């Protein structure tokens with residue numbers, strides 16, 4: 001079976017973060033040649049519209065992210081409607097609300113979407129618990145049904161993700177109690193170092209793909225070690241090494257249950273020399289490259 005067309009949606013949002021540099025991330029990766037690199041793997045790739053947050057049209061930062069989430073969700077829903085595979089390129093991580101709400105809505109007649117969330121942070125704050133009030137710290141809580149209605153209730157329902165079908169890898173911040181209460185599996189960095197990223201990812205993939213109608217990956221580049229990816233919104237020392245990630249993520253999209261991919265928090269303003277752009281491009285090519293079997297069929 002051949003893979004669907006890969007359709008890239010740029011998420012030009014930095015308003016969700018304290019440092020807004022990620023707003024320029026998707027355009028910078030476009031200029032870096034992301035589409036060309038993905039096409040060179042043998043996938044058919046199109047780059048659609050870029051959805052931009054419009055802070056001037058909103059009365060608050062949260063309001064801007066809510067409006068942006070709605071617009072991004074409608075855009076991703078269209079991609080799925082056309083039976084293409086969405087790749088959302090951020091942008092700060094608040095874009096996850098739009099991306100995965102659309103995937104959840106699309107799969108709803110068949111079941112749930114499961115998610116592997118790779119990140120230095122838990123992104124599970126709500127407006128009630130966040131000191132910074134930065135919406136990019138809230139998307140996972142919103143997808144689990146907690147937070148502002150404009151982020152939780154897209155498409156008129158909440159609880160886009162079930163706690164038992166989400167796993168986080170690479171966390172090294174310990175803020176919110178919400179994920180503990182909900183029983184979400186969190187693999188903190190000490191566990192990743194002890195067991196190895198490959199074993200952790202295999203477990204996370206099983207959590208996201210068992211009993212669900214499909215699964216995907218939301219990859220926050222700050223999950224990587226800053227030695228490999230310095231150009232992120234919020235770098236944190238001692239993360240996942242790029243080589244380990246490349247090895248473990250290889251060929252994920254060959255799974256027919258793999259529905260969508262998201263890459264977030266690329267900050268070109270901190271990416272001197274383009275090291276992080278190269279890391280992001282390599283990661284996406286590794287996940288999304290077609291299988292050898294598909295290439296043979298196409299030949």
Ligand SMILES: [Mn+2]
Nearest residue numbers: 093119123220
């Ligand atoms: Mn994040």
